[in-house]
Amino acid sequence: MRKVFAIIISTGAAALMFSSCKKVLDKQDLGNFTAAQVYNDSTVAKSSMDYIYSQNQPSWFGNSGGTISGQLSGLTDEAYSDNAFVKGTVTIESVTDLGASASSGNYTKIRTINMFIRDINAGTMADGVKARYNAQAYFWRAYRYFELVKLYGGVPIVTTPLDAVGDEAKKAAALPRNTTTETFNQIVSDLNTAIAALPINWPNTADYGRITKGAAQAFLGRVLLTxxxxxxxxxxxxxxxxxxxxxxxxxxxxLTTGGYGLYSKWDVSMWTTEGGISGGKPGNPEAVLVTEYNTSTTDIYQNNNSYTGGTIPKSLGGSGSNQPTWDLARAFPMKDGKDTLTSKYAYTAQNFYNNRDPRFAQTIAYNGCNWSLEGNSAYRLWTYYYYSSATAVKSTESSASTTGLYLRKGVDPTITNSNLTYSGTDWIEIRYAEVLLNQAEAAAELGRLGTAQEAYANLIAIRKRAGIEAGTDNMYGLTTGMNHDQMITAIMKERQIEFAFEGKRYWDLRRRKLLESTLNGKRRSGVVFTLAKSGTNFTDYILNTRDASANTNLDAMYNTTGAGTFVVSTKTLDTYNIAYQTADYFFGIPTTSLNNNVNLVQNNTWGGSFDPTK
Structure with missing residues (x-):
């Protein structure tokens, strides 16, 4: 979880090597140095590269800093959120990632990268050193353009730093939009340049977190899949x-050569296993592209995230804001890999948590479940309501969960209450499982549907790792002989489960143009657990006995009737039907951007003449 790298350069060596002397990235802006300092001094160049990392690395839930990326779960059926996207009221002013001009937002970050590339190439450091620096810069430029193109289609491509001030500079920066094809070609070109110079593994364990060849190739795979x-x-x-x-x-x-692969099991340790091992290989083979955090409380070394504090319930000092819907809970298959209608295991809403895909209990925290938190391995979560009068109910929580459920995925069980604001769990932007599913989807589209080919084989590998039962046919719940449409549906379903709350579902539904068919007309739901009445005892009468009862037999608290048991019901969260607009597959260019750059043309889905599909 350390975040800084000090450069060690061997005289005449082509390879750039990093080792750790601090715990965070050096976040020093290029503007603090002269160009000569940057491209002639390895230490300053390293600080500048670290600044580029800090400006561009995604945070938890895949948040890249844009209009949409900070609210991805609430844009789908994973979580509830009242927003313009699900309401169908998006306008051209809604998504402002393009920026008012080439001197703000994404283009500010791109300009910093372009300055670095220009200056490092003009410098006196060894060609091999320059190549490694350039490779990382090209990767982040590709990343930034990909964030733009998937929102708008083609955008102005800027590969050299433009002057930031003055009327002439403003006119020079008023570039027209490149076509979408040209924009993707630029992204692919930058990534191929990066791939050619990046190492399979950086040489030292302290290099963990730097972009590797495999990470760049995996990102290229994501780009080309889109x-x-x-x-x-x-x-x-x-x-x-x-x-x-x-x-x-x-x-x-x-990635296989570099020591990457599926993590051995699907539980919280897949997130809390961090750092590198000997030879620069990852301690966690699943972590292909990582943003590192630490638990430091000092200004110099501090690089924390808010994930754990934002996820743990308020009763334990968190905000409990990450809450899965009942829709997501229902989406998980049974432990034989079949859905709840075809499984050999009986399913009812009353015993919803029994015999489910093991990923269910590692993703969703529900009333009565054992959830190791804040060093307490015996902790049980309670989200039920009890009768405070003959007709009124009251939550056992001081602040009730909106959906009745909490997210437990990746929550470090060792973080104490006093350290919730200093969460250091690393964010894994690309897991090895994603690369397998990306390959599987492309294989399915190419007709590679044999049981030994990638579509089936990769799904089976992921389900096997999850702990789903093999079945007598060793298909882990998959149906044999699936055609193209059935296989794509199975892959999208697997992505929904495997990557729940990882910021993938919205982009998956969008790129496959499934937002409308999957979500429109629906209202998201939550679950309500109500403690059965006990005569005229209108209190939380199991308060002091509930943990002992659950430790003895939680099922008895759900699957029987009478005192001390729960009634499970659902509630509707949305007050309107979800209504995604077809035009949202390519957002409109904001008025401010159009006014600041007269050469920008609006998308044809928003009244302009620019075709974002070309």
Whole structure:
């Protein structure tokens, strides 16, 4: 969880090597140095590169700092949120990631990267050192343009630093939009440049967190999968799917060589196992692209995140704001991998938590479940209501959960109440499981549907790791002989479960143009647990005995009737039907951006002439 790297350069060596002397990235802006200092001094160059990392690395839930990325779960059926996107009231003013001009927002970050590339190439350091620096800069430029193109389609491509002030500079920066094809080509070009110079593993354990060859290839696989998906590929050009398949296949090969693969089990330790081991290999093979955090409380070393504090219930000092819907809870299959209608295991709402896919209990915290928190392995979560009068009910929580459920995924059980604001759990932006599912989807689109081919094989590998039962046919709940449509549906379902609350579902539904068919007309729901009445005893009469009862037999508190048992019911969270707009697949250019750059043309889905699919 350390976040800084000090450069060690061997005289005449082509490789750039990093080792740790602090615990956070040096976040020093390029503007603090002269160009000569940056491209002639390795220590300052390193500080500048660290600044680029700190400006561009995504945070928890895949938050890249844009209009949408901070609220991704609330844009789908994972969590409840009242917002313009699900209401269908988005306008051209709603998504402002493009920025008012080339001197703000994403383009400020791109300009910093372009300055670095220009100056490092003009410097006196060894060519091999420059190549490693450039590779990282090119990766982050590709990352930033990808964040833009998936929102708007083609955007102005700027690969050299433009002057930031003055009328002439403003006119020079008023660039027209490149086509969407040109924008994707630029992203791919930058990533290929990065891939050519990046190492499979950085040489020291302290290098953990730097972009590797495999990480860049995996990101290229994500980019090309998006380019091949229906949002951008209305004609279903098979060459695009082949490119996505090839990129993800190459990523898997490189990552395997570098010591990456599926983590051995699907539980909280998949998130809390961090750092590198000997030879620069990852301690956690699942962590392909990582943003590191620490638990330091000092200004110099501090780099914390708010994930744990924002997730733990208020009764334990958190805010409890990350709450899964009942829709998400219902989406998990049973432990034989079948859905609740076809499984050999009986399912009812009353015993909803029994015999489920093991990922269910590692993702969702429900009333009565054992949840190791704040060093207390015996802690049980209670979210039920009890009768405070003959007709009124009151929550046993001081601040009731809106959905009746809490997110437990990746919550470090060792963080104490006093340290909730200093969470150091690393964010894994790309897990190895994603690379497998990206390859599986491309394979399915290419007709590679044999049980030994990637679509089936990768799904089976992920389900096996999750702990789903193999079944007599060793298919882990999958149906044999699935056709194209059935396989794509199975892959999208697997992504929904595997990556719940990881910021993937909205982008998946969007790129496959499934937002409307999946969500429109629906209202998200929560669950209510109500303690059965006990005569005229209108109190929380199990308060002092509930933990002991649950330790003895939690099922008895759900599956019987009478005193000390729970009634499970659902409630509707939305007050309106979800109504995504077709135009939202490519957002409109804000008025401020159009006014600041007369050469920008509005998307044709918002009254302009620019075709974002071309």
């Amino acid at each position: 380019w091949a998906s229906p949002q951008f590929n209305a004609s279903n050009d098979q060459a695009r799917w082949q490119a996505a398949y090839d990129a993800n296949t190459a990523a898997i090969a490189t």
